[in-house]
Amino acid sequence: MAAYEPEDPPFELVKRADWGAVVEYPHPPGSWNPKNGGIILHCLSQDRVSPESHSNCFARVRELQVAHMVAPGPEGVPAEPDIAHSYLVCQHGTVFEGRGVLRRPFANDTISGGNMRYYAVCALIGVQDTPSDGVLASLDALDQYLGDLAGNYAAGLEILPYDAESGSPGDGIRAALRSGGVGGRPRPTQPVPKPKPITVVSRAGWGAAEPRDPIGTVSTSSRTGFLVHYSAGSASQTPRQLQNGMMNRGLSDVGYNFLVDVEGVVYEGRGWHGLGAHASGFNTAYVGICVIGFNDDMNNGSGGLKRPIADALLSMYHKANDIMGKELTASYHGRVESTECPGAILRAWVNGGMPGTVREVADGFGGGHGSIGGGGGNGTYPNVIYRSVSSQQRAVNGLGYTPPLVVDGSFGPLTEAGVKWLQRLVGTDADGIWGPNTEAAYLAYVGGSSRGDTSIRSVAGQQRAVNGLGYTPKLDVDGVFGPLTEAGVKWLQRRVGTGDDGMWGPNTEAAYLAHIGQSNDVGAVRSVAGQQRAVNGLGYTPQLVVDGDFGSLTEAGVRWLQRLVGVADDGLWGPNTETAYLRHVGNSGSGGRGTTDVRPVSYQQRAVNTLGHRPPLDVDGEFGPLTDAGVRWLQRLVGVPDDGLWGPTTERAHQSYLDHGARLTVDGEFGPTTVRATQRAIGATPDGDWGTASKRALQRHLNDVDDAGLVVDGDFGQASVKALQTYLNRIVGAGLTVDGDWGGATTSALQRALNLAKF
Ligand SMILES: [Zn+2]
Ligand SMILES: [Zn+2]
Known part of the structure; x- marks a missing residue:
C-alpha cells in the first residue's frame, strides 16, 4: 500500500480518521483503472461551506458522507456504503481523503464507466462561488500526486469537468482547467467530450401496438406548452406494458406524446404532432412527456432528479421548441389538474428551472404512428448506446449465469461481473460496458436481432409461456432462442390463434394475453418475487429463494399455492390466482x-x-x-x-x-441543510450560515407567530430558546422540556415542524 500513499503528499491531507469518517469502507470488488481515464472535477451544487471557519469544512465532509450513505437508493438497493468522492478540497486548500486511491468512486455518472476510470475530486464550494487560490493550488497538486502514483492507480491524463458544458465544478475551476492553472502536468490537449446524444426508440422499436382508432393531429401553431408526467408505477415497466394498460382502460393508444425511462432513453408515443390523452383540456396545447417510474426511481441519491432523466426531458423540451418554432411553457401535470403527478422530484426539478445539459436529439422520429419506417432491424433507433441495466441483467441470466443476478436495474459490481462474463461468452471485449459491439455480439450469439429483442417479451418469458400452456417436453428456460424454442413458440402461436412465424411480436403478445385471460394492466400481475414471497408466506417448505427468477422450483411452489387457494394449478399467476390468494389471506377489497x-x-x-x-x-x-x-x-x-x-x-x-415540507432527515443535527430550511421558513437568506441575522429573524418569527415578546437582538439566549421550545411543543406536540437549552431533541422537533411545513 505504501507505493500508493507517498509519505509526503504535496498538500495538507486530512485522513479519514482525522475528519471523523463513520465507517471503514470494505474494498468493493470490480473494475477500477484510473490509469485508463484520469480525474473528474466536481463542486457542491447550491451548498457551500462558509469560508471563515475551517472547522466547517470538516463538518461539511462528515455531512456529505452521511448524506451519501442515507440517501435512499432504488427499490431494495442499499444506500451508498461511503462518501461518493475520492478526495475533497476546501477553500483553505486542505485535501480530505474520501474513498482515496484504492477504491473506486461513485460520483462520476456523466461519463459511461466514469466510476471505473476516473478519480472523483470535489471542491467544497458552490457552483456560483469563486475558487480560492488555495483550492486551485491543491487541485493542481492533487492532479500531480495522483498522476505520479504507481501502477493502475496512477491517474491517466484526462482531467475533465463533471459537466461538459456548465454547472459543476463552476466557472472558476473551469477557467483554471482551460488555462492550465489546474491540471498543469504535461498532457496532450484534450478535446472536450461532446455530450452524447439522447437515445430515442421509435414505436416500431419498442413494439408498439397500432392505435385502436386513428389519432388526431395538432398543428405546430396550436402547441403552447410542454407537460411533464410520471407513470407512478414500476420503473421496469416497458412502454408496451404502459400502452397495454392505457388501452385496457379505454384509450386508443398510449396517452403521452413521449415516454422517458429512468436511464434517459426516450420512447416515441403519439409523437410531436399527435393529439395526446394525458391532461384533459390541455392535450391540444401541450406536448405530454411521461417518466416511467415513481419518485424513488428518479432520485439521484440526494433528493434531486437523476441526471439522465433531467438531460432527456430538457433536451426534448428544447427539441419541442425547435419543432414548434417558439418557446413553449414548461409545466407539469399537477399545475393544470388536481393530481399528484408528476411527484415531488419532478415538480421540484421543473420549479427549479429544469437544470441539465441540452443534448442532441435526432431528427426523423416523433411523427407518431405510421410515419416511422421502423427503427432498424432490432427495433432500436441509431442513437442507441446501451441496453437498459435490467435488460443487461436479464440477458446475463438468460445465458445461464450463476448465481443469477437480481434484476433491479442497478449497475453494481455483481452486474458488472455478470456483463463481463457475458462479454467473454459472446466473444467481445470484457470491459463491462454494454455498447454497440456487445449488443451486436450478444444478438448474434442468441440467434439474431428478431429473436433476442426483449422489448415485447424476453426469450425466457416466451419459454415460460410455452411451458405454461402445457407444451411437452418442456422447454429449458434458458433465455436462448434455439430451434426447440422456436418450435415451442410456433406451437403456442397456433394454440392462441395467430400466425406461426416463430416470432413473438405484438400480435402474438395480444393473442397470448387474450388466451390466458390476463389483462397485463398496471399491477395486474404479481412480480415473480412477490409470488415467491406469497408462496413462502403460506408455509411452503422448503421455502423458495426469493430471487425474482421463475424456475421449476418456483413454478412448483405456485402450483402448490394455487391448489391451496382453490384455483386451477397451471403455475401462471393471473387474475384468478390473485383474487383467490387475496381472499385466502384475508386481504381482499371486500371487508379487508x-x-x-x-x-x-x-x-x-x-x-x-x-x-x-x-x-x-x-x-x-x-x-x-x-x-x-x-x-x-x-x-x-x-x-x-x-x-x-x-x-x-x-x-x-x-x-x-x-x-x-422541507423533507429533512430528523437527526437532531443543526447542519447546513436544516439551517437553510429554517432560514427559508423564517424569511432569512438561506445561506446555511446560522449568524446574527438569522437569529434576529427567528426571534422576529417567534414574536409574530407565537407572541413570544422577545427582544430582537440577534443574541439567541435562554429566553429565545425557551420561546422556541414552547412554540415547537404547541405546533408539533414535541413534549420538549422548556429549559432554554437547544439540544438535539429541540432540533429534531424543529426538523419535524419544517417537514410538516408548520414552522
Ligand atoms: Zn477549510
Ligand atoms: Zn400526469
Missing part, C-alpha cells in the same frame, strides 16, 4: 383493508420508501407486519395518528408533506 385504504398497498410501500424508511420495504403489494410498521412510521412523520390505515387523513397529510 381495501375498503378503508385510498391507496393500493404497493403505493403505500413505495411512499414509505421514498421518504427514507430504513430498511426499504419490499414493494410487493402485500400488507404484512413490516408494511404496517412502515405505514405507521410514515404517519408519524407526516403528523397524523399512526393507526396503519391509509385513509383520507393520511392521504391529505402525505400530499401536503410532499408538496410543502
Whole structure:
C-alpha cells in the first residue's frame, strides 16, 4: 500500500480518521483503472461551506458522507456504503481523503464507466462561488500526486469537468482547467467530450401496438406548452406494458406524446404532432412527456432528479421548441389538474428551472404512428448506446449465469461481473460496458436481432409461456432462442390463434394475453418475487429463494399455492390466482383493508420508501407486519395518528408533506441543510450560515407567530430558546422540556415542524 500513499503528499491531507469518517469502507470488488481515464472535477451544487471557519469544512465532509450513505437508493438497493468522492478540497486548500486511491468512486455518472476510470475530486464550494487560490493550488497538486502514483492507480491524463458544458465544478475551476492553472502536468490537449446524444426508440422499436382508432393531429401553431408526467408505477415497466394498460382502460393508444425511462432513453408515443390523452383540456396545447417510474426511481441519491432523466426531458423540451418554432411553457401535470403527478422530484426539478445539459436529439422520429419506417432491424433507433441495466441483467441470466443476478436495474459490481462474463461468452471485449459491439455480439450469439429483442417479451418469458400452456417436453428456460424454442413458440402461436412465424411480436403478445385471460394492466400481475414471497408466506417448505427468477422450483411452489387457494394449478399467476390468494389471506377489497385504504398497498410501500424508511420495504403489494410498521412510521412523520390505515387523513397529510415540507432527515443535527430550511421558513437568506441575522429573524418569527415578546437582538439566549421550545411543543406536540437549552431533541422537533411545513 505504501507505493500508493507517498509519505509526503504535496498538500495538507486530512485522513479519514482525522475528519471523523463513520465507517471503514470494505474494498468493493470490480473494475477500477484510473490509469485508463484520469480525474473528474466536481463542486457542491447550491451548498457551500462558509469560508471563515475551517472547522466547517470538516463538518461539511462528515455531512456529505452521511448524506451519501442515507440517501435512499432504488427499490431494495442499499444506500451508498461511503462518501461518493475520492478526495475533497476546501477553500483553505486542505485535501480530505474520501474513498482515496484504492477504491473506486461513485460520483462520476456523466461519463459511461466514469466510476471505473476516473478519480472523483470535489471542491467544497458552490457552483456560483469563486475558487480560492488555495483550492486551485491543491487541485493542481492533487492532479500531480495522483498522476505520479504507481501502477493502475496512477491517474491517466484526462482531467475533465463533471459537466461538459456548465454547472459543476463552476466557472472558476473551469477557467483554471482551460488555462492550465489546474491540471498543469504535461498532457496532450484534450478535446472536450461532446455530450452524447439522447437515445430515442421509435414505436416500431419498442413494439408498439397500432392505435385502436386513428389519432388526431395538432398543428405546430396550436402547441403552447410542454407537460411533464410520471407513470407512478414500476420503473421496469416497458412502454408496451404502459400502452397495454392505457388501452385496457379505454384509450386508443398510449396517452403521452413521449415516454422517458429512468436511464434517459426516450420512447416515441403519439409523437410531436399527435393529439395526446394525458391532461384533459390541455392535450391540444401541450406536448405530454411521461417518466416511467415513481419518485424513488428518479432520485439521484440526494433528493434531486437523476441526471439522465433531467438531460432527456430538457433536451426534448428544447427539441419541442425547435419543432414548434417558439418557446413553449414548461409545466407539469399537477399545475393544470388536481393530481399528484408528476411527484415531488419532478415538480421540484421543473420549479427549479429544469437544470441539465441540452443534448442532441435526432431528427426523423416523433411523427407518431405510421410515419416511422421502423427503427432498424432490432427495433432500436441509431442513437442507441446501451441496453437498459435490467435488460443487461436479464440477458446475463438468460445465458445461464450463476448465481443469477437480481434484476433491479442497478449497475453494481455483481452486474458488472455478470456483463463481463457475458462479454467473454459472446466473444467481445470484457470491459463491462454494454455498447454497440456487445449488443451486436450478444444478438448474434442468441440467434439474431428478431429473436433476442426483449422489448415485447424476453426469450425466457416466451419459454415460460410455452411451458405454461402445457407444451411437452418442456422447454429449458434458458433465455436462448434455439430451434426447440422456436418450435415451442410456433406451437403456442397456433394454440392462441395467430400466425406461426416463430416470432413473438405484438400480435402474438395480444393473442397470448387474450388466451390466458390476463389483462397485463398496471399491477395486474404479481412480480415473480412477490409470488415467491406469497408462496413462502403460506408455509411452503422448503421455502423458495426469493430471487425474482421463475424456475421449476418456483413454478412448483405456485402450483402448490394455487391448489391451496382453490384455483386451477397451471403455475401462471393471473387474475384468478390473485383474487383467490387475496381472499385466502384475508386481504381482499371486500371487508379487508381495501375498503378503508385510498391507496393500493404497493403505493403505500413505495411512499414509505421514498421518504427514507430504513430498511426499504419490499414493494410487493402485500400488507404484512413490516408494511404496517412502515405505514405507521410514515404517519408519524407526516403528523397524523399512526393507526396503519391509509385513509383520507393520511392521504391529505402525505400530499401536503410532499408538496410543502422541507423533507429533512430528523437527526437532531443543526447542519447546513436544516439551517437553510429554517432560514427559508423564517424569511432569512438561506445561506446555511446560522449568524446574527438569522437569529434576529427567528426571534422576529417567534414574536409574530407565537407572541413570544422577545427582544430582537440577534443574541439567541435562554429566553429565545425557551420561546422556541414552547412554540415547537404547541405546533408539533414535541413534549420538549422548556429549559432554554437547544439540544438535539429541540432540533429534531424543529426538523419535524419544517417537514410538516408548520414552522
Ligand atoms: Zn477549510
Ligand atoms: Zn400526469
